[in-house]
Amino acid sequence: MKKVILLFVxxxxxxxxxxxxxxxVGADTYQNPIFTGDYPDPSIIRDGEDYYIVHSSFNYYPxxxxxxxxxLVNWKPVTHAxxxxxxxxxxxxxxxxxxxxxxxxxxxxxxxxxxxDNINGPWSDPIDLKIGNIDPGHFTDEKGNRYLxxxxxxxxPLSKDGLSVSGAGKHVYDGWKIPSEWxxxxxxxxxxxxxKHGNYYYLTxxxxxxxxxxxxxxxxxxxxxxxLGPWENSPYNPILRTNDSSEKWWSKGHATxxxxxxxxxxxxxxxxxxxxxxMGRQTLLQPVEWTNDGWFKSPQNIKTGEPIxxxxxxxxxxxxxxxxxxSGTELQPQWQFFDHYDAERFKLTQNGIQIKAKGKSxxxxxxLLCTPSDHSYTAQVxxxxxxxxxxxxxxxxxxxxxxxxxxxxxxxxxxxRSWQFPTQKGINKTHLWLRLEKKEQLVNMFYSIxxxxxxxxxxxxxxxxxxxxxxxxxMSLRLGLSAVGxxxxxxxxxxxxxxx
Numbered sequence: 228m229k230k231v232i233l234l235f236v237x238x239x240x241x242x243x244x245x246x247x248x249x250x251x252v253g254a255d256t257y258q259n260p261i262f263t264g265d266y267p268d269p270s271i272i273r274d275g276e277d278y279y280i281v282h283s284s285f286n287y288y289p290x291x292x293x294x295x296x297x298x299l300v301n302w303k304p305v306t307h308a309x310x311x312x313x314x315x316x317x318x319x320x321x322x323x324x325x326x327x328x329x330x331x332x333x334x335x336x337x338x339x340x341x342x343x344d345n346i347n348g349p350w351s352d353p354i355d356l357k358i359g360n361i362d363p364g365h366f367t368d369e370k371g372n373r374y375l376x377x378x379x380x381x382x383x384p385l386s387k388d389g390l391s392v393s394g395a396g397k398h399v400y401d402g403w404k405i406p407s408e409w410x411x412x413x414x415x416x417x418x419x420x421x422x423k424h425g426n427y428y429y430l431t432x433x434x435x436x437x438x439x440x441x442x443x444x445x446x447x448x449x450x451x452x453x454x455l456g457p458w459e460n461s462p463y464n465p466i467l468r469t470n471d472s473s474e475k476w477w478s479k480g481h482a483t484x485x486x487x488x489x490x491x492x493x494x495x496x497x498x499x500x501x502x503x504x505x506m507g508r509q510t511l512l513q514p515v516e517w518t519n520d521g522w523f524k525s526p527q528n529i530k531t532g533e534p535i536x537x538x539x540x541x542x543x544x545x546x547x548x549x550x551x552x553x554s555g556t557e558l559q560p561q562w563q564f565f566d567h568y569d570a571e572r573f574k575l576t577q578n579g580i581q582i583k584a585k586g587k588s589x590x591x592x593x594x595l596l597c598t599p600s601d602h603s604y605t606a607q608v609x610x611x612x613x614x615x616x617x618x619x620x621x622x623x624x625x626x627x628x629x630x631x632x633x634x635x636x637x638x639x640x641x642x643x644r645s646w647q648f649p650t651q652k653g654i655n656k657t658h659l660w661l662r663l664e665k666k667e668q669l670v671n672m673f674y675s676i677x678x679x680x681x682x683x684x685x686x687x688x689x690x691x692x693x694x695x696x697x698x699x700x701x702m703s704l705r706l707g708l709s710a711v712g713x714x715x716x717x718x719x720x721x722x723x724x725x726x727x
Contacts, residue, residue: 256534257300257512259476261495263600265507265703267437268318268362268418269495270330271485276540278485279346280495281330282510284309284316285702287596288568291319291330292560293346298540299485299493299512303547304560308341308350312567317701318362318418318481322389324373329389331356331363331375338363338375340390358383358392365389366421366428368454376400376419376430382455399456402434403447403464412436412443418481421454427521428454431494433480434465437508438499438695441472444480446496448523463524467496467513467531475501475532476511484515484523489539492516492523498531503602504694505624505668507703512538549597549606549706549723553580561597565623565707569593579609579719584616584710589633590626590645594619596707599665601725606706607662608721609678612636614714620661622670622690623705624698630688632661632672633709639674641686650684663706665690666726 262269268283278299284290289307296302309316314335322329329342330350338360339353360377365385367373373385375392380400386393402416413436420431427450435443445465449458469479476498484494492515497508511531515523529535549561554577564572573595574581586592599606610618612634621631621642633640639651654676662673662681670688673681693704706723710716 255537257537258534259511259513259531260498260500260509261300261512262294262302262510263506264509264598265705266510266598267497267508267701268481269483269497269510270319270321270420271483271495272321272323273485273487274323274346276488278540279305279321280510281308281319281321283318283701284563286315286566287563287705288312288566289558289563290316291332291341293321295346296540297543299487299495299538301542301545303543303545305346306348306350307560308343308348309353310568311352313339313353320362320364320420322365324365324367324389329365331365333361333363342390354390356392358396362417362419364419364421366454374454376421378417378419378432380416380419397455400430400432400449400458402432403449403460405434405445409435410440410442412439416447420483422484423454424517424523425521427452429484429523430458431466431482431484433482435468435480436478437480437701438478441469441474441477441499441501444469444478444498446480446482446494450522461522461524463518463522466515466523467494467525469498472501477501477504478508479511479531481508487538487540491538493538504696505690505692505704506599506602507695514538549599549721551721553719553721554578562595563597564593564595565626566593579611579717581715581717582708582710583715584614584712586711588645588647589619589621589623589629589631589642589709589711592709592711594621594623594629594707594709596623596705597723598703599706599723601727603666603726604724605662605664605726606721606723607660607673608708609660609719610634610658611717611719612657612714613716615712616714616716617709617711618661618716618718619709619711620663621707621709622663622665622688622693623707623709624693625700625702628693628698630670630690630693631663631709632674632684633711634659634661634674635712639684641672641684643686643688650686651682664726 290309319332445468448461479498482496619633638649
């Protein structure tokens with residue numbers, strides 16, 4: 228009897244603690260992340276009362292999805308700024324200068340820029356700046372001269388229009404020395420961002436490596452009276468860092484500073500969630516405060532994983548969702564093709580999206596992917612096969628590693644770590660439904676021939692290891708649709724539901 232009473236008391240205590248935790252997140256607070264799922268390397272600007280942010284888009288096209296917000300917490304998509312494939316797009320920098328918008332970004336061992344007169348587009352085709360290195364950070368001096376900083380501490384001058392490099396680079400910053408006893412992945416200085424505040428220019432960089440040990444990544448600051456240096460490192464370095472692997476957010480870094488409409492300062496950055504490495508680097512938001520001697524630091528009472536008071540600004544709710552009937556006239560912003568965007572390959576109709584089959588495997592098929600935002604969820608889609616195409620509902624890391632369920636005209640196929648084989652033979656259907664149920668890191672697979680009765684196949688997958696620390700590539704586990712072989716597939720009624 229005593230054991231029963233103790234169990235009951237423990238249960239009530241857990242409920243009360245959960246309610247107290249939930250009550251902390253109210254109308255005036257928010258909880259990190261502000262972007263759930265794979266949204267790394269955030270670059271942000273404020274234009275009046277509107278904020279705009281963009282992230283690394285890697286091999287997913289169309290790329291460079293721009294988002295907007297009024298309060299830094301609630302975001303809705305604006306447009307993709309990049310449709311022409313130029314390779315894997317890393318750490319971009321979003322800029323407004325002389326009433327024009329620019330995004331500078333590295334890809335394929337060079338750096339590019341796209342530009343637009345309006346944030347909504349149209350955006351230009353990418354222009355090759357014909358200079359190597361990564362993580363370009365745009366800044367101007369007081370005379371309006373334009374420059375780019377790079378991850379190695381060099382800067383180069385730009386032309387007045389910002390569309391070409393106009394001179395040789397110069398090395399001016401070596402970073403902050405990391406104590407040798409710390410556990411980091413590498414020195415790996417990256418993500419330089421420059422801003423003017425008061426009498427100083429501030430250079431913010433990341434160090435320690437974007438992955439590896441939980442304690443690797445960190446936010447580093449330096450200042451100078453000139454944007455060209457010399458730079459003095461902050462006495463508060465590192466401004467922010469994961470100190471222990473028991474914390475909720477790992478490898479916190481790659482920060483950009485931004486002021487809100489009331490004059491308070493914040494930094495957006497990214498980090499991996501403890502236990503969910505395969506979701507990729509998620510976007511985080513934390514306040515910063517300025518000291519009397521002109522440095523910025525993280526307030527002592529702020530913890531990344533706990534509720535934080537919201538920034539000033541109107542809350543605009545977003546109608547962004549992963550579910551899609553595919554009955555519109557344009558591809559919705561959650562969708563990106565892996566490796567290559569070909570507008571001729573797909574057609575949106577009142578009956579769904581028709582995708583031409585491609586390649587001999589899912590890795591060759593340039594699947595259509597979206598970014599799941601939950602630890603656990605279900606996803607299902609209706610498919611109709613034309614010709615010798617094989618549709619799939621998949622979890623995709625890269626061209627060599629993916630898992631899920633597929634079907635041809637005769638069989639249901641299981642896909643386990645890229646190994647594909649018939650698991651239910653003799654179905655003989657060209658019209659059916661596929662479903663994945665992800666419970667934390669366990670993925671179960673189902674099919675239906677009427678959209679009502681679901682049959683679980685015998686094969687399931689465990690996907691914890693589908694992450695950068697194991698596989699490299701900086702990718703995440705994305706959810707999507709594949710069409711392999713010859714012919715085409717009609718997909719309709721894609722339904723995504725969180726089950727947390």
